[in-house]
Amino acid sequence: xxxxxxxxxxxxxxxxxxxxxxxxxxxxxxxxxxxxxxxxxxxxxxxxxxxxxxxxxxxxxxxxxxxxxxxxxxxxxxxxxxxxxxxxxxxxxxxxxxxxxxxxxxxxxxxxxxxxxxxxxxxxxxxxxxxxxxxxxxxxxxxxxxxxxxxxxxxxxxxxxxxxxxxxxxxxxxxxxxxxxxxxxxxxxxxxxxxxxxxxxxxxxxxxxxxxxxxxxxxxxxxxxxxxxxxxxxxxxxxxxxxxxxxxxxxxxxxxxxxxxxxxxxxxxxxxxxxxxxxxxxxxxxxxxxxxxxxxxxxxxxxxxxxxxxxxxxxxxxxxxxxxxxxxxxxxxxxxxxxxxxxxxxxxxxxxxxxxxxxxxxxxxxxxxxxxxxxxxxxxx
Numbered sequence: 001x002x003x004x005x006x007x008x009x010x011x012x013x014x015x016x017x018x019x020x021x022x023x024x025x026x027x028x029x030x031x032x033x034x035x036x037x038x039x040x041x042x043x044x045x046x047x048x049x050x051x052x053x054x055x056x057x058x059x060x061x062x063x064x065x066x067x068x069x070x071x072x073x074x075x076x077x078x079x080x081x082x083x084x085x086x087x088x089x090x091x092x093x094x095x096x097x098x099x100x101x102x103x104x105x106x107x108x109x110x111x112x113x114x115x116x117x118x119x120x121x122x123x124x125x126x127x128x129x130x131x132x133x134x135x136x137x138x139x140x141x142x143x144x145x146x147x148x149x150x151x152x153x154x155x156x157x158x159x160x161x162x163x164x165x166x167x168x169x170x171x172x173x174x175x176x177x178x179x180x181x182x183x184x185x186x187x188x189x190x191x192x193x194x195x196x197x198x199x200x201x202x203x204x205x206x207x208x209x210x211x212x213x214x215x216x217x218x219x220x221x222x223x224x225x226x227x228x229x230x231x232x233x234x235x236x237x238x239x240x241x242x243x244x245x246x247x248x249x250x251x252x253x254x255x256x257x258x259x260x261x262x263x264x265x266x267x268x269x270x271x272x273x274x275x276x277x278x279x280x281x282x283x284x285x286x287x288x289x290x291x292x293x294x295x296x297x298x299x300x301x302x303x304x305x306x307x308x309x310x311x312x313x314x315x316x317x318x319x320x321x322x323x324x325x326x327x328x329x330x331x332x333x334x335x336x337x338x339x340x341x342x343x344x345x346x347x348x349x350x351x352x353x354x355x356x357x358x359x360x361x362x363x364x365x366x367x368x369x370x371x372x373x374x375x376x377x378x379x380x381x
Contacts, residue, residue, distance in 0.1 A: 084171030092275025194289025309358025
């Protein structure tokens with residue numbers, strides 16, 4: 001009697017584990033090409049084809065793009081709705097403006113800046129103005145002062161586990177408080193007029209179009225460098241940890257990490273970027289005032305990143321530039337309604353397209369695949 005043995009069933013070999021979902025700026029080949037293209041367009045092409053006026057406007061928009069890089073890090077990756085970036089933008093801007101005013105006064109042999117002489121400031125130059133006569137100190141303070149304020153606020157807020165809407169309200173309150181304080185200090189900060197009419201920029205005449213183009217090139221290079229820095233943070237271990245804190249803070253705490261410290265780093269770095277943007281804004285535009293750092297400008301910084309795509313560096317920067325351009329264009333024709341349109345953009349971006357315009361192709365691709373699956377099921381049925 002012969003028996004036939006059934007061969008054992010073969011178990012298919014397990015395939016490679018599924019990789020993490022696609023995230024912006026994880027492609028090692030597309031990103032350098034994107035940065036190279038941006039460098040060529042911003043630094044090489046724009047100064048050649050744009051007039052001095054248009055180039056000055058683009059320099060202003062690129063400063064907003066620098067702020068958007070920090071917003072993309074803190075909000076897009078960390079989930080921190082930073083509605084007070086105007087504070088750090090203003091601190092960096094005023095630090096730079098104070099140095100430029102002191103340099104202009106020294107160049108003309110005046111003991112005080114022109115606006116202090118106009119308002120009749122008593123007791124000479126205020127003590128907290130005096131260190132800003134040193135260019136190295138002023139440059140350092142454009143970044144370190146916003147970061148120090150952010151670190152102090154972050155320690156008080158994150159250690160107490162304040163987050164969500166409460167954090168957003170606190171950051172807005174800080175922006176309103178700074179704007180109100182600046183308005184009240186007319187003799188030392190220029191009040192509602194702010195600081196303006198700068199003549200020089202570290203020895204260069206700002207009235208010379210060639211030097212204005214140099215300022216633009218500096219802003220463009222700084223933007224590209226900060227985007228490269230932010231991308232490295234995105235793809236680093238810290239970037240993954242920041243996403244984990246955003247998605248499940250309690251689980252990260254259970255694993256032995258302190259979420260407060262993780263969020264604090266993102267908040268402080270974003271503040272430093274906003275301060276540097278404010279410092280570059282001053283020689284590019286020629287003014288810094290409370291109207292540029294209050295609640296409305298702070299919301300505007302976030303709207304630009306939301307419209308373009310807060311999780312995408314390129315999307316956030318392009319969104320900030322586009323919203324700033326729309327504000328300059330549409331506010332002239334529709335000054336009373338631009339604020340409402342700006343708010344509507346924010347609502348639409350957050351409510352209906354959370355990933356911003358940068359995620360539009362992904363949304364359309366998913367919709368097409370879903371429609372294809374439905375059509376296949378319909379044919380099979």
